[in-house]
Amino acid sequence: LKNRLLSDSYSGGTKVNLEKNCVRFIDNFSMGTRGASSAEYFLKVDYAVIFLHREESLKPFSRSFPHIFDSLEVEGDRVVCNLPHIKEAIELKTRYKERILYIPFSTLQSYCFYLDEVGSVSFTTNTRDTECCPLDMSTPTHKIQSSGGELNLRLSLAPKAIDKIVNKIVPDAYVVSFKLETDESILIPKARGALEKYGHELVIGNVLQTRKVHVVLVEARSTENIDLTQASS
Structure with missing residues (x-):
């Protein structure tokens, strides 16, 4: 390595x-x-x-595959x-x-x-x-x-x-942190506040209710919204 x-x-x-x-x-x-x-x-x-x-x-x-055991089947001497x-x-x-x-x-x-x-x-x-x-x-x-x-x-x-x-x-190092909020209106201000306070490079932010389908990438001077698909998640 x-x-x-x-x-x-x-x-x-x-x-x-x-x-x-x-x-x-x-x-x-x-x-x-x-x-x-x-x-x-x-x-x-x-x-x-x-x-x-x-x-x-x-x-x-x-x-x-968190529940893989539920999907196992026995076929003769094999587990499939x-x-x-x-x-x-x-x-x-x-x-x-x-x-x-x-x-x-x-x-x-x-x-x-x-x-x-x-x-x-x-x-x-x-x-x-x-x-x-x-x-x-x-x-x-x-x-x-x-x-x-x-x-x-x-x-x-x-x-x-x-x-x-x-x-x-x-x-x-290039440091990325995550920020989860329940109030969307404070997500980006809180993410920017973290960047200013700790001096790292990127915050990946999301809201509790939509965390599996939407994230926002927050840098010091820019933001990018990303909608997640089933394939990408």
Whole structure:
């Protein structure tokens, strides 16, 4: 992999445990679709990929087959799967397996730890970086008693990972972040605000209700709207 361009792809959401011996936790929803599909494209254009991903999130090439077990059939001594494009996906996964490193995380703490470790590897490498969806809140460690009546949580802001990525870990990288909003009117202003605050190159923005069919690419001085098709997603 020497002298090959490198993509650090961070995919999926993080969770914050509410107890040291965790029974309850706060999570944010992210299946990792954007991260997994981005990793596929980087592999196809000859990048090596470090894929830092949430445990059980979608992964490159297998992302389109999350319920594959339901499609298996037994024919004599063989197990058969007739899902469309499954053969192509397996061939691609096999072809690129030497160029992708999978690193799973679960909690915000494990994500931040691996973020530092990945950064130390890719610091001197030509890197294109995609940012995942870390949870913005962290909580102090405490034991929750169900008999204690009403539960009140005080949430503290967790440091934004992208600030550390841009300014400390890989300052020479081309960094792309994602911005999800529920109010379309604030999406572009918030994306531009992130670009100004953190100094990275691109924000891929979308609205919760239309996130699977429409995105907007936001740069410092331009925007581009993209409607996604079934083939491209």
